[in-house]
Amino acid sequence: MRAVVGLWRWRHNPLRRATDLTEAWVALAALLLMCLAAPAVGWICGALTNTSLQESARHEQRQRHPVTAHVLGRDEGSRPAAHDPEAATGNQIRRAVLARWTAPDGTAHTGALTAARHNADPGDTFRIFTDGRGRPVDPPMTAETAREQAVIAGIGTMLLAAGAVEGVRRIVVWRLVRQRYARLDRAWAQAGPDWGRTGAGS
Known part of the structure; x- marks a missing residue:
């Protein structure tokens, strides 16, 4: 500076x-x-x-619940769910699967999810987060992540x-x-006509 x-x-x-x-x-x-x-x-x-x-x-930790999803099979026609942050790493390590899970209220749900390649075979299980109705959601923000963002x-x-x-x-x-230049211009305008004349200003 x-x-x-x-x-x-x-x-x-x-x-x-x-x-x-x-x-x-x-x-x-x-x-x-x-x-x-x-x-x-x-x-x-x-x-x-x-x-x-x-x-x-x-609030997110209270509203979002970890549940276990059971892989039923491959789901070739689905893309990775938009809410899955790990899906952005590429299809080479994530795979669309058809899975079943039980919501916190006890209701059973079935749908397309993304799972790590090593957890994408029928019978495998992996953890997801859902809201109270069993709809898949992003994992809740952790206190450490909140602190880093702050x-x-x-x-x-x-x-x-x-x-x-x-x-x-x-x-x-x-x-x-600019004020200095303006004052210099005014002073020069006053002295300019007499500049170089012998005895000027004396």
């Missing part, structure tokens, strides 16, 4: 302009915000996100906050530079 470069303008010298001092204050404010405020905002966001995700994880959210928020501060600093500096 180049914001700290403006701090040298605090030194007492006759060439220091008002905009130099303003830029120095802006640089210091940006530095403090990026070092203190941005991490604080990221931590708060991460903590709030973690609280929310942990509650969601507990950390990512906090870091992302911190970086966004720091980037926003730096963006504002650059805009302020850009406006200060």
Whole structure:
């Protein structure tokens, strides 16, 4: 970050302009915000996100139940179920099967599922998650996964906050530079007609 470069303008010298001092204050404010405020905002966001995700994880764990599915045979005409996150790894390790399972309410269900290749033969069993009615669902979020996502959210928020501060600093500096050029143009316009004339301005 180049914001700290403006701090040298605090030194007492006759060439220091008002905009130099303003830029120095802006640089210091940006530095403090990026070092203190941005991490604080990221931590708060991460903590709030973690609280929310942990509650969601507990809710999913209450609503989604592990059950054992029994393979009845191959199901060549079905594609891997959309809710199965492991199916995305490819058909070479996942296989569509016709399976039977018992829902938490005791009702029996039969349908197409995806199973690991080594669990895809008739008579094999594998674990799935279902809702209260026995419909297959994604596995519930774990507390560790929720925590990892909260950390990512906090870091992302911190970086966004720091980037926003730096963006504002650059805009302020850009406006200060334009003011300097405008003043220089006005001063040049006043001195220009007499520039180089002997005794001009004396």
